[in-house]
Amino acid sequence: MTITRAFAGLAAATALALFAAPAVASAATVSQETAATAWGPYDSAGHRARAAGSLTVSGEDHADLPVAAKARVTGKVHDRTKDASCGWVVFRITYRTADGNLPFKQRGIRNCTYGTPKSFTFTDKNVYEIETKVCSEAKAAKPSLNCVYGGTWKVVYLSK
Structure with missing residues (x-):
């Protein structure tokens, strides 16, 4: 039972890292000059x-x-x-x-x-x-x- 919980926790942490990291990175980016x-x-x-x-x-x-x-x-x-x-x-x-x-x-x-x-x-x-x-x-x-x-x-x- 504890191994299953550990794998479930690891899978959840991995999924969070994969999906949240690009969102955080894109939020902190600075855009280039836009067209007039x-x-x-x-x-x-x-x-x-x-x-x-x-x-x-x-x-x-x-x-x-x-x-x-x-x-x-x-x-x-x-x-x-x-x-x-x-x-x-x-x-x-x-x-x-x-x-x-x-x-x-x-x-x-x-x-x-x-x-x-x-x-x-x-x-x-x-x-x-x-x-x-x-x-x-x-x-x-x-x-x-x-x-x-x-x-x-x-x-x-x-x-x-």
Whole structure:
């Protein structure tokens, strides 16, 4: 009876090792750079501004908290008004800090030239999520609180 239990235990341990090891190994792997993914076009209220572009992520690590080691966002923002207003595309980037927290920062790109799109590119590290919003408002050094806090953010990237 004890020999049968020993063989049953050994068989169970072997099966667990065979099936669990690849799953653990694949969970800890880091993916290579992915192909560029298009985002947008997103319009502001009244279609007074528009933004679109692409996103490339590399080094997605799913071992602990899923983040991309590097995310590169490129795109263009269009001002579709002939008056003194400007088109804004605002990004909210949530990233992981060394202690595991998930704060966010914002980047805003402004274009005040009707008919001429403005190109932009930026890269961030340890990215968990990227969201965007497009606004059209008066020329200023940064987007207004109404632009940043009003309306809905569109998810461009979410690490899974």
